[in-house]
Every structure is written in structure tokens, then in C-alpha cells.
Amino acid sequence: MGARFDDRATGRASEFAPGARIIHVDIDPAEIGKNVRVDLPVVGDARRVLRQILDALQPGSTGAWQEVVDGYRKDLTYPPAREDALTQQATIEAVCRRVAGKAVVATDVGLHQMFVARHIPFDRPRDLLTSGGLGTMGFGLPAAMGAALARPGQEVVAVCGDGSFLMNLQELATIAEHRLPVKAIVLNNRNLGMVRQFQRLYFNGSFTAVDQPPHLDFALIARGFGVASASISEPRELEGALDRALSHPGPFVLEVETDVAEEVLPMVPPGGSLSEMTYEGPREEAERSADAPGLR
Ligand SMILES: Cc1ncc(C[n+]2csc(CCOP(=O)(O)OP(=O)(O)O)c2C)c(N)n1
Numbered sequence: 001m002g003a004r005f006d007d008r009a010t011g012r013a014s015e016f017a018p019g020a021r022i023i024h025v026d027i028d029p030a031e032i033g034k035n036v037r038v039d040l041p042v043v044g045d046a047r048r049v050l051r052q053i054l055d056a057l058q059p060g061s062t063g064a065w066q067e068v069v070d071g072y073r074k075d076l077t078y079p080p081a082r083e084d085a086l087t088q089q090a091t092i093e094a095v096c097r098r099v100a101g102k103a104v105v106a107t108d109v110g111l112h113q114m115f116v117a118r119h120i121p122f123d124r125p126r127d128l129l130t131s132g133g134l135g136t137m138g139f140g141l142p143a144a145m146g147a148a149l150a151r152p153g154q155e156v157v158a159v160c161g162d163g164s165f166l167m168n169l170q171e172l173a174t175i176a177e178h179r180l181p182v183k184a185i186v187l188n189n190r191n192l193g194m195v196r197q198f199q200r201l202y203f204n205g206s207f208t209a210v211d212q213p214p215h216l217d218f219a220l221i222a223r224g225f226g227v228a229s230a231s232i233s234e235p236r237e238l239e240g241a242l243d244r245a246l247s248h249p250g251p252f253v254l255e256v257e258t259d260v261a262e263e264v265l266p267m268v269p270p271g272g273s274l275s276e277m278t279y280e281g282p283r284e285e286a287e288r289s290a291d292a293p294g295l296r
Contacts, residue, residue, distance in 0.1 A: 001025045004047045005035040008129065008135050015273035025049045085259045086235050088115050090185045094242055095157065095185060096120045103127070103155035106143035109135045111193040114264040116159050131260030138167030141184060145171060148180040156181065157246070162188040162212055169218075172225035175251045183245055186255045188219045197263045201281045202270055224251035227289060233257040 002025065003009065004216035010016040013035045023040040024032050032041040035161055042049055058149050081090035092115045099105065105124040106129040107113040113130055129147060143160035175182055207212040228248055232241045238256070245254040264267045266279045 001050070002027070004031050006133050007035075008133055010036060010274070011268050011276075012271060012273040015275065017274075057080060071281075082259070083235060086233060086238065086256060087262050088189065088193075088258050088264075089111050089119065089262070090115055090235065091187060091238060091242075091258065092119050092254050093186065094238055095159065095294075098246055099155060099157055103157050104129060104144070104147040104151065106130070106140045106156070106158045107145060108158075108160045109137045109194075110161040110164060111189075111197065111262065111264045112159055112161045112187045118264070128227075137148070137161070137164040139170050140164060141168050141175075141182070144182045144184070145175060145180050147253035149178075150183050155246070156183070158182055158184040160184055160186045161193065162186060162190065162216065162218065163192045165218065166212075166216075169221065169225075172222060172227050172251075172253070176226040179250055181249070182251050183248070184222075184246070184253045185242075186253060187258050188216070188218060188250065188255050189258045189260050190214060190216075191260060193262065194264075196261075196271060197267070198265075207223045218253060218255040222255075226254055229253040229255065231255040231257065 002173070004026075005013065005016070005024075007013065016036050021039045022036065023042060024036075024038040025031055025042040025044065026047055027043065029041075029043045032038055032043065078089075081087050081093060084091075088111060092112070095105075096119050101123060104127050105116060105120060105122075107116045108129055117130070120128075129140075129143040131143075138159040140160045144156045147154065148156045165184070174180070183235055190212050192210045192212070196207060199205065199207050199210065217231070219229040219231035228250065229252065230241055230245065232238065232254070241254055241256075245252045263281075265281065266277045267281070268274060268277050269282065
């Protein structure tokens with residue numbers, strides 16, 4: 001519905017949802033069938049088309065499909081967060097204990113975005129603001145500002161990656177000027193973590209252009225904009241620092257220095273289809289050739 005079937009949503013487009021019948025509603029006829037095969041094209045204004053579809057819909061039985069979805073949920077068990085180092089996972093789990101069901105959470109793009117989607121349950125509309133289609137780094141802070149303006153009195157948390165935060169941190173000036181009560185948690189792993197993960201797993205660990213300058217001090221930068229802040233680097237500091245940040249009466253930036261090598265699963269390999277989602281990353285070459293003796 002009004003979506004362009006971008007590669008973020010489809011994975012390898014030729015293998016997208018092979019068992020589905022696809023109805024594509026778009027106001028722009030050029031979008032129909034552009035990226036994926038469509039069974040029923042509808043060209044029109046989504047608002048009007050939706051009204052007409054709702055009028056025509058009969059309640060169906062979704063029991064069998066619901067069982068499939070419940071099965072996926074059962075398979076989703078994640079390893080517990082490490083305790084010997086500060087991690088994105090532990091931080092987001094701790095944020096979740098404080099804000100689930102109460103706050104609007106905006107994210108940037110990267111590993112931290114996946115951890116938010118994985119660990120924070122959202123059951124109210126528009127509580128998760130994330131750039132899922134374009135995947136635009138730098139989205140989190142301005143999205144949180146918009147939420148703070150649109151829903152006054154609502155707790156608003158931006159979960160940001162250090163790389164993403166750098167892209168729009170000038171907005172701290174606007175936040176300070178209007179005293180928007182946005183709490184930004186900057187997960188500083190000192191690299192572009194998601195790109196690093198792909199380079200490690202699929203490009204033989206040849207790391208290129210993923211490290212961030214080691215001297216960036218986001219707490220100091222925030223104070224330079226007139227926004228209160230703190231920085232932590234030890235697991236034992238996490239709970240207290242989050243309590244202070246989230247209860248601060250005004251904007252706050254909490255920089256959390258997390259493990260450089262942390263990765264997130266599941267993932268889809270570069271250029272892969274969604275059915276190739278993996279919980280283990282690529283297997284070692286030796287294991288692969290053991291499965292396929294003819295190719296050895
Ligand atoms: C504007 C923009 N440039 C590049 C990318 C490609 N990209 C996706 S994730 C990522 C790294 C994000 O790093 P960071 O914000 O530090 O988050 P982390 O993965 O470390 O949690 C990059 C470069 C993008 N999505 N958006």
C-alpha cells in the first residue's frame with residue numbers, strides 16, 4: 001500500500017514472498033510491478049482505496065497463518081547479553097524495562113536499530129519511529145524531536161548509533177532552544193557496526209572505512225550545545241545512568257561506550273532473499289564443502 005518494494009523490505013526481489021498473492025496499491029502507476037511481480041495492481045489514492053477495500057472485506061479465518069507466526073516466535077530465542085562489557089543489547093534491554101509500552105522510541109540505522117526491534121515490544125501504533133524503508137542514518141534524533149512536538153507530555157527516547165548521531169547532531173541546538181524533552185541514548189561502539197559486521201562475515205574481515213575517530217566525546221559535544229549529558233563505559237554504571245537520564249526534566253544525551261565487536265543476528269546476507277535469514281552468519285568454508293563433496 002503506497003510502498004515501493006525497496007530492497008530493504010524485499011531482500012532479493014526475484015524471490016520475495018513466493019507463496020503470496022500480491023495486491024499493490026500505488027498512486028503512481030510507474031511503481032506497479034517495477035520491483036516485484038504483482039498479482040493485482042490498483043492505481044489510486046491509498047486513503048480512498050482503503051475505504052473501498054474495507055467496505056468490501058469479509059472477515060476471514062487466519063488461524064492457520066497465526067500458528068505459523070507463533071512458530072516463528074517460538075524459534076526466536078536470543079542469547080543473553082554479555083555481562084563483562086557494556087553492550088548495545090544490555091543497554092537496550094535496560095531501556096526496554098523502563099519504557100516498554102510507555103514511550104515513543106526513535107532509532108537511527110544500524111545494529112542498534114535491530115536490537116531495538118528485537119528486544120523492545122511495541123503494542124501501540126506509532127511508538128516505534130524507525131527508518132525501515134530507506135534506512136537513513138541520522139533519522140533518530142529529528143524523528144524524536146517531531147514526536148516530542150507532536151505528543152507533548154509523552155516520554156520520547158532516541159536510540160542512536162555513534163555514526164548515525166554524527167549525521168544530524170546539529171539538531172541538538174534546536175532541542176536546546178525549544179527545550180524538547182528528548183532523551184538520546186548514543187550507543188558508541190566507535191565504528192559503523194553494521195557495516196563492520198558485513199565486512200567481517202562476508203568480506204574476510206577486511207575492514208575499510210568503518211572506524212570512527214577514537215577521540216569523539218558525545219557527552220562533551222552535547223554540553224557544547226547546552227544539553228545536559230553523561231557518559232558511561234562500565235556495565236555497573238548502566239542502571240543508575242539510565243535512571244538519571246530518563247528522569248531528567250529536559251533534554252539529555254547519555255553516551256554509552258559499548259563493545260567494538262558486538263554483532264546482531266538474525267541477518268540476511270548481502271543480496272540474499274528473506275528466506276535466507278540466518279541465525280549463525282555464514283558457515284566456515286570447511287563446513288560448507290563437507291556438505292557438498294562434489295564441489296570440493
Ligand atoms: C545516510 C546513510 N549512509 C549510509 C548508510 C549505510 N549504513 C547502514 S548502517 C551503517 C552503519 C551505522 O553505524 P552506527 O550509526 O554507528 O550504528 P551501529 O551499526 O554501530 O549500531 C551504514 C553506514 C545508511 N543507511 N544511511
